[in-house]
Amino acid sequence: MSAVKKQQQQPGIARWRFALVAGLLCLLALALVVHLAGLQVLPEQDRGYRFLQDQGRARTIRTEEIAAYRGSITDRNGELLAVSTPVQTLWANPQLLKEASADQLRHLAGALDTPPARLAKRLQKYRNKGFMYLRRHMTPEQAQRALDLDIAGVYSKKEYRRFYPAGEVTAQLLGFTNIDDRGQEGLELAFEQSLAGQAGKRQVMKDLKGRTVQDLAVKQEARPGRDLQLTIDMRLQYLAYRELKKAVAENGAASGFMVILDTRTSEVLAMANQPSFNPNNREGVKAAAMRNRALIDQFEPGSTIKPLTALAALETGRYTPHTQINTSPGYIRLPGKTLLDPVNYGLIDLTKVITKSSQVGITKVAMDLEPEQLRELFYRLGLGEAVGSGFPGEAAGILPTRQRWHPIELANFAFGYGLTVNAVQLAQAYSVVANAGQKRPVSLILESGKNARRAVPEQVVAPELTKEIVAMLETVIGPGGTGKKAAVEGYRVAGKTGTVHKVGSAGYADNRYRSVFAGFVPAQNPRLAAVVVIDDPTHAKYYGGEVAAPIFGKVMAGAMRLLQVPPEEVMSAEQQLATQLDERGTTS
Secondary structure, three states: OOOHHEEEOOOOOHHHHHEEEEEEEHHHHHHHHHHHHHHHHHOOOOOOOOHHHHHHHHHHHEEOOOOOOOOOOEOOOOOEEEEEEEEEEEEEOHHHHHHOOOOHHHHHHHHHHOOOOHHHHHHHHHOOOOOEEEEEOOOOHHHHHOOOOOOOEEEEEEEEEEOOOOHHHHHHHOOOOOOOOOOOEEHHHHHHHHHOOOOOOEEEEOOOOEEEEEEEEEOOOOOOOOOOOEOOOOOHHHHHHHHHHHHHHHHHOEEEEEEEOOOOEEEEEEEEEEEOOOOOOOOOOOHHHHOOOOHHHOEEOOOHHHHHHHHHHHHHHOOOOOOOOOOOOEEEEEEEEEOOOOOOOOOOEHHHHHHHOOHHHHHHHHHHHOHHEEEHHHHHHOOOOOOOOOOOOOOOOOOOOOOOOHHHHHHHOOOOOOOOEEEHHHHHHHHHHHHEEEOOOOEOEOOOOOOOOOOEEEEEOOOHHHHHHHHHHHHHHHOOOOOOHHEEEEOOOEEEEEEEEEEOOOEEEEEEEEEEEEEEOOOOOEEEEEEEEEOOOOOOOOOOOHHHHHHHHHHHHHHHHOOOOOOHHHHHHHHHHHHHHHHHHHHO
């Protein structure tokens, strides 16, 4: 009874206290709602919804690069020589790939066409990194097979890969790009800035696994590179390459190169090299095969310089093509050396000195000239200075100058020793002779349209003198000359052979040679000038007239057909008819 009374006497919870606690809880809930509303609705709120949105975007929105398309390279007729093709590159986040199962990694290795052990080793190497390439430059179909596995941490991006349709035929001239599509050699390197273009930028939204879920905006459009059109005519390039490759193999030569110029414009129409390589697959390629020998290699031109020495003699006014020179007894002694002819030609004129390539005759002419007269003419013709092609590593050659010339130095200089040229320089010199003494800059890039710069030709030699040299050079191709195998049926050819001893460890080697031929065709209305060089033929033949001249003849015969140049007999008839019609029009 007393216990019941105690329970009844205990005080209850005061109503005001309950109301206070309930009110406080409601106020807290209301404050929370007001704060959430401020964060979600009020733009001026500190660290409000705009701040939260920006923080969210910073964790999901990324800026990616848009690869730029590299400019194409074409020949003068628009035939593609270098083009960029779209490819896919697979990359991965090794941190996310840790979660992949062994079965997934095995299937991924299969899609990448790589052994699973090798993939595992690379993943171990990059285990603490956030980026690694899986495979570069895959076809879209190959890349999609890997992406279809839907493995977290595997991504792709679009890139471009360079492809060269002509392969080894233009390899040294064009050069190549690296795996990042940047020029490394040749014209790809020389014109890297204009060919490369400029990459763009875009914003994308990604999920927590790094996958792109939405393209948001393009911040900067990718700007493609500028196209490059060369002066090369691929018809002539294929022709020159084929004959050069065949000749190098037949003569067991170490290398060879050929240059063809348009005598009217000095544009390079063909530039072929041997040995060559496939720029689309450079695995195992030797560095020597990548060299554009026609512009980079410099060599002693040998007897191909003799017509230029004869031209210097004509400029003095003391010589004509018929000036008699006594070459008896078939040799001439100079301090320190005796120079020989194959036979004693006796008393011959200057023309026959060139026809027979007489060492004795040209030496006697050189002894009668001032050294600077000879050197100055060579320089006017373009020797001793770069042709300005812009090609990386272009050789300028060596054109020596001395305060005092020893007789043997002057004699060597007059028949092509003691100076060096590259093939384009020598072709340019012959082009000047072919073009009536007018010199134009050599060009590899075709300039066309309204903004094309037309170089004004420079008259460096009197036209009447070059005409006499052309007549001399024609005799070299005739029955008694050294260049008979350079003849082209239906056309008159002008040219000169050269057989040069190569320099060895102990001076000039007796059994190592460089075979050279330089000339142009048609002789009386020249269209093409060319230089052929075969280096170190090891079989029985080594003279320029036996090794290099036949290549010139075969290539020029094909070139005349391809360019539809009428035989000179037809051309002469047409010119006579045109002259008659002009005369009739004038009289009427």
